[in-house]
Amino acid sequence: MTAVPPPPGRPLVRPIAGRAIAGVCIGVAQANGWDVTLVRILTVVGFVFTSGLVGVAYLAGWIGIPEEHIAMPGAFPPGGSGTYPPGGYPPRTPGGYPPSV
Template sequence: MSAFCNNCGSALPPGARFCSVCGNVIAGFPPAGFPPYAPRLVRPIFGRQFAGVCVGLARTYGWDVGLVRILAVISGIFLCPFPEIFYIACWIGIPEEQIQDVPPPPQP
């Protein structure tokens, strides 16, 4: 099935993201469900229990926060001292969320 540019009407090869004639972006790019930007890895101010490393990793990669915390505790018990060193390195290396980036806390 051939596709055509909505702007100039020229035929497009399969998988084209842009029209080679007019430079128009082809509909459907980026794919549906694709975030417009990658979330930054930060240690959030709200929602953290200790230093915010687990919740920061969970928010950035779309994981469940509870599962990340449970895995951190279990791996800390059985793989001592590597997870603890990783946690401290992340605590030092991951920047804290800036005040202007912070959404208001949820109202009860």
């Protein structure tokens, strides 16, 4: 028996944009393709009817779900070759470092 591959979609992260409190509800909604408003309403109703058990789960999600990575424009990708100067230091070309007088 083979395992079923995960469905293509967003990973479970807490996005920066669209948060109400910590981004747990919007992260769960986006990862599963659900409506954010419905997840938030069910969270509040579940908090009231379970005497705070959903609140504990929300706090666990706040701690356990990683925050979305912010991509900075013009930044080197992580693990990239972004070394400066290119080719290493000191340069191995004539007229390089140290200068000969």
